[in-house]
Amino acid sequence: VFNFSAGPAVLPEDVLREAADEMLDYKGCGMSVMEMSHRSGEFAQIIQTAEQDLRDLMGIPGNYRVLFMQGGGTAQFSAIPLNLLNGGVGDYIVSGSWSKKAAKEAARMGRARVIASSEDDGFNRIPDLENLHIDEDASYVYLCHNETITGTVYHELPETGDVPLVADISSSFLSEPIDVSRFGLLFGGVQKNIGPAGVAIVIVRDDLIPEKTPDGVPIILDYRTTADKGSLYNTPPCYTIYICGKVFKWLKAQGGIEAIGRRNHAKADALYGYLDKSDLFKTTVRKQDRSIMNVPFVTGDADLDAAFIEACRQAGIVNIKGHRSVGGMRASIYNAMPIEGVNALLDVMESFERSHG
Amino acid sequence: VFNFSAGPAVLPEDVLREAADEMLDYKGCGMSVMEMSHRSGEFAQIIQTAEQDLRDLMGIPGNYRVLFMQGGGTAQFSAIPLNLLNGGVGDYIVSGSWSKKAAKEAARMGRARVIASSEDDGFNRIPDLENLHIDEDASYVYLCHNETITGTVYHELPETGDVPLVADISSSFLSEPIDVSRFGLLFGGVQKNIGPAGVAIVIVRDDLIPEKTPDGVPIILDYRTTADKGSLYNTPPCYTIYICGKVFKWLKAQGGIEAIGRRNHAKADALYGYLDKSDLFKTTVRKQDRSIMNVPFVTGDADLDAAFIEACRQAGIVNIKGHRSVGGMRASIYNAMPIEGVNALLDVMESFERSHG
Numbered sequence: 001v002f003n004f005s006a007g008p009a010v011l012p013e014d015v016l017r018e019a020a021d022e023m024l025d026y027k028g029c030g031m032s033v034m035e036m037s038h039r040s041g042e043f044a045q046i047i048q049t050a051e052q053d054l055r056d057l058m059g060i061p062g063n064y065r066v067l068f069m070q071g072g073g074t075a076q077f078s079a080i081p082l083n084l085l086n087g088g089v090g091d092y093i094v095s096g097s098w099s100k101k102a103a104k105e106a107a108r109m110g111r112a113r114v115i116a117s118s119e120d121d122g123f124n125r126i127p128d129l130e131n132l133h134i135d136e137d138a139s140y141v142y143l144c145h146n147e148t149i150t151g152t153v154y155h156e157l158p159e160t161g162d163v164p165l166v167a168d169i170s171s172s173f174l175s176e177p178i179d180v181s182r183f184g185l186l187f188g189g190v191q192k193n194i195g196p197a198g199v200a201i202v203i204v205r206d207d208l209i210p211e212k213t214p215d216g217v218p219i220i221l222d223y224r225t226t227a228d229k230g231s232l233y234n235t236p237p238c239y240t241i242y243i244c245g246k247v248f249k250w251l252k253a254q255g256g257i258e259a260i261g262r263r264n265h266a267k268a269d270a271l272y273g274y275l276d277k278s279d280l281f282k283t284t285v286r287k288q289d290r291s292i293m294n295v296p297f298v299t300g301d302a303d304l305d306a307a308f309i310e311a312c313r314q315a316g317i318v319n320i321k322g323h324r325s326v327g328g329m330r331a332s333i334y335n336a337m338p339i340e341g342v343n344a345l346l347d348v349m350e351s352f353e354r355s356h357g
Numbered sequence: 358v359f360n361f362s363a364g365p366a367v368l369p370e371d372v373l374r375e376a377a378d379e380m381l382d383y384k385g386c387g388m389s390v391m392e393m394s395h396r397s398g399e400f401a402q403i404i405q406t407a408e409q410d411l412r413d414l415m416g417i418p419g420n421y422r423v424l425f426m427q428g429g430g431t432a433q434f435s436a437i438p439l440n441l442l443n444g445g446v447g448d449y450i451v452s453g454s455w456s457k458k459a460a461k462e463a464a465r466m467g468r469a470r471v472i473a474s475s476e477d478d479g480f481n482r483i484p485d486l487e488n489l490h491i492d493e494d495a496s497y498v499y500l501c502h503n504e505t506i507t508g509t510v511y512h513e514l515p516e517t518g519d520v521p522l523v524a525d526i527s528s529s530f531l532s533e534p535i536d537v538s539r540f541g542l543l544f545g546g547v548q549k550n551i552g553p554a555g556v557a558i559v560i561v562r563d564d565l566i567p568e569k570t571p572d573g574v575p576i577i578l579d580y581r582t583t584a585d586k587g588s589l590y591n592t593p594p595c596y597t598i599y600i601c602g603k604v605f606k607w608l609k610a611q612g613g614i615e616a617i618g619r620r621n622h623a624k625a626d627a628l629y630g631y632l633d634k635s636d637l638f639k640t641t642v643r644k645q646d647r648s649i650m651n652v653p654f655v656t657g658d659a660d661l662d663a664a665f666i667e668a669c670r671q672a673g674i675v676n677i678k679g680h681r682s683v684g685g686m687r688a689s690i691y692n693a694m695p696i697e698g699v700n701a702l703l704d705v706m707e708s709f710e711r712s713h714g
Contacts, residue, residue: 001387005394008595013381016389020380024373030358030673032373034553034600037362037676070427070555071577074591078575105576191592196391198427198555198594218435218578219462220428234431235548237555237594238365243391316387319394 002341005319006148006294006332007171007192015246033242038235046238047231050245057248057257060180060203067202068231068241070220073098073170073189076200077105079221080142080166080185083210085110088139093132093158096123096147097325098168103142115141123150125286129158140164140184146172148192149323151285151294151330157182164208171293173201174251175335176261184208192293193334195244198237202226251335260335267333267342268292274346280304280353284326298328305329308352315348317341359698362676363505363651363689364528364549367698372603390599395592403595404588407602414605414614417537417560424559425588425598427577430455430527430546433557434462436578437499437523437542440567442467445496450489450515453480453504454682455525460499472498480507482643486515497521497541503529505549506680508642508651508687514539521565528650530558531608532692533618541565549650550691552601555594559583608692617692624690624699625649631703637661637710641683655685662686665709672705674698 003010026033029042036043051066060066069075080102081090090110092103094117106112113135116127134141141160146153148171157165164184172178173188180186185204191197202223209223219225225233254260272290275283275297284296299305305328312320322330331345360367383390386399393400408423417423426432437459438447447467449460451474463469470492473484491498498517503510505528514522521541529535530545537543542561548554559580566580576582582590611617629647632640632654641653656662662685669677679687688702 003388003392005392005397008391008393008395008592010392011389016381016391020377023377023380024370030675031360032368034373035360035362035365035367037365038554040362040676070429070432072427072591075427075575075577078577082575108573109575189592196594196596197395197592198597216465216573218432218439218466218575220432220435221575234429235365235546235554237553237597239553239597240555240594318387319397 001316001318002337002344003318004331004333004337004341004345006323006330008197009192009332009334010336011195011243012247012250012336015243015250018246019243034239036238038232038238043238046242046245047236050241050248053245053248053252054201057174057251058178058180058203063206064180064203065206065209065227067204067223067226068236069200069202069226070198070237072191072197072200073168073187075221076168076187076202077102078109079223080140081106081109081112082214082217082221083223084166084185084208085139086210088137089113089135091115091134091138091141091163093127093141093143094119095126095144095152096150098147098149098170099142099144102144102168106142123147123152124284126152126154126289129156132158134160134163138163140166142166144168146291146293148294148332149325151291151296152289153291153293155288164205172291174257174260175264175293177257190240190244192332194247196240198240199244263339264292264333264335267337267339268295270339270342270346271295271331271333274349278349278353280357281349284328293332293334295331295333296322296326296328297331298322298326302327304356307356311352312345312348315344317345317348320345358673358675359694359701360675361688361690361694361698361702363680363687365554366549366689366691367693368552369604369607369693372600372607375603376600391596393595395589395595400595403599403602404593407598407605410602410605410609411558414531414608415535415537415560420563421537421560422563422566422584424561424580424583425593426557426559426583427555427594429554429557430525430544432578433525433544433559434459435466436580437497438463438466438469439571439574439578440580441523441542441565442496443567443571445494446470446492448472448491448495448498448520450484450498450500451476452483452501452509453507455504455506455527456499456501459501459525463499480504480509481641483509483511483646486513489515491517491520495520497523499523501525503648503650505651505689507683508648508653509646510648510650512645521562529648531614531617532621532650534614547597547601549689551604553597555597556601620696621649621690621692624694624696625652627696627699627703628652628688628690631706635706635710637714638706641685650691651687651689653679653683653685653687655679655683659684661713664713668709669702669705672701674702674705677702
């Protein structure tokens with residue numbers, strides 16, 4: 001089947017095969033990675049290699065730390081204000097459900113202000129980034145790089161001067177090249193482009209990590225301790241990190257992020273190209289803000305949408321139903337979705353349009 | 358090899374085999390469990406079955422909720438005071454490193470007091486439980502049921518009257534029957550007796566869950582939201598929960614907790630029996646407080662300890678080295694350690710004592 005789930009999502013078959021082969025005996029050590037002490041030499045090798053491969057893939061500068069944390073992206077909605085506010089305010093650009101949730105949680109953790117929003121347009125676009133009013137005491141400007149539900153992405157970034165830019169890249173992680181040095185902090189849950197749910201990766205410029213743990217920050221959300229302990233203050237989700245590491249190796253074997261980015265653009269272009277000429281299906285997002293990872297589309301008729309989803313299911317295309325807030329369909333075409341999956345979807349769309357158009 | 362790691366730790370081979378077999382295709386759905394939406398029917402079945410099997414195994418009363426949370430036991434060190442203090446104080450019985458850490462974190466999150474401690478005796482025993490002075494405004498009394506590092510367990514529980522008893526059962530989870538109704542809250546990281554690291558299970562009496570989320574509690578540590586959303590507020594560590602569920606099925610197939618408890622006592626009795634008559638090896642724990650899961654022992658001579666650990670390694674016995682704070686050796690004999698593993702260890706001990714005693 002072709003799995004268009006928005007996350008947890010499709011993983012490379014080669015990675016799953018390797019994991020199955022190594023399940024009872026990792027490289028002759030007689031144990032599963034699930035059974036290994038996180039203080040063992042074998043696991044040290046796994047986590048250090050994963051970090052180095054991620055650094056290579058993204059070109060992460062040496063003055064950024066890579067943290068493997070628990071609780072998903074949602075835990076970072078709290079951790080970011082707890083670690084970074086330092087008495088200031090968090091300025092939020094709200095482009096969809098996820099940045100809206102992050103802003104709400106930051107307000108609970110300290111002080112947050114929405115400085116731009118596209119909510120009045122149903123989040124069908126990135127908010128206007130010209131003339132942003134950034135607070136004088138802003139500790140950071142926050143955005144969600146790719147909104148998974150409504151399918152928008154920032155093709156340009158806002159200018160924030162000396163104020164660090166913080167971005168949730170959960171659903172665009174490793175999908176195409178990104179200039180890490182433009183950001184103070186990048187983070188994402190791994191369960192879309194990288195691995196099974198259970199890890200969030202935080203890439204943070206080292207001067208933004210508080211020198212000492214701020215009062216009242218729960219220890220597992222504390223960047224200082226996590227950085228000082230190499231993400232091993234307490235037992236990390238070792239097996240999840242191991243699978244992420246395999247995906248990093250797979251990405252390198254695919255030619256790295258430039259090559260993957262070209263393939264992702266080709267997949268997205270094929271879908272949007274069809275949608276732009278279709279009389280039946282329409283995209284829901286402003287053209288210049290379209291995500292290359294999540295492609296929502298609708299017929300405008302709930303019964304037709306349901307019939308189309310059923311036609312997909314019969315063709316082995318699953319998890320194509322849109323989020324309830326948008327309706328219709330959503331094709332999540334992460335790194336591990338092959339072009340064959342997109343072509344299979346296009347075949348069903350064309351055939352459905354012929355019979356129902 | 359026989360893996361005596363204190364955690365992450367040995368898992369049942371049958372469970373690992375099944376997981377490997379299902380890695381690419383879970384029950385004919387064409388996907389790995391790693392790739393499934395946490396909102397899918399398949400995953401709903403997995404998490405609901407896991408919860409029900411755990412309820413059956415432990416006899417969890419209907420007025421207790423079962424929460425699957427992230428961040429390990431350490432996250433609960435923060436979550437417990439954040440959710441339960443409600444302006445009162447947490448009374449801590451400190452019997453080892455883990456309860457000491459929990460008390461320290463609770464003091465950071467609110468107010469905590471150590472009401473008994475065995476630290477002056479190097480945590481070689483459970484503190485005296487007679488004449489505990491429980492604070493008038495105590496919100497709970499906290500203990501760590503089984504201290505993994507020093508190898509103690511509570512064979513009797515303190516009397517706390519109307520004050521709820523809260524216990525960390527990370528390393529004694531499902532090791533023998535426990536009367537859940539004696540506790541207000543039980544929790545544990547799963548990476549010792551239940552599954553791969555990445556999930557903490559919280560079993561909490563429903564009247565202790567705050568009616569609404571307390572101010573300032575990070576959302577992923579919030580019991581109210583987690584309970585209301587069936588542990589699916591955000592994406593949970595689906596694959597880890599799936600493996601936990603398989604271990605619950607395996608435990609049921611072994612005859613349940615009574616049967617496993619008998620086997621665990623037999624394994625522990627074999628080890629302690631030898632240690633009690635050995636002239637070379639000694640236990641480090643007061644007799645009435647000995648853990649049946651973690652058995653530390655020493656020769657009293659660091660060079661002999663090292664030679665013994667090397668003799669073990671040659672016999673395929675790994676991760677037997679003790680924690681640095683105790684030294685010597687530690688045999689963690691969790692549910693999935695077969696009696697054959699304990700016998701193999703005893704063989705090496707006997708042969709080593711003959712040649713070095």
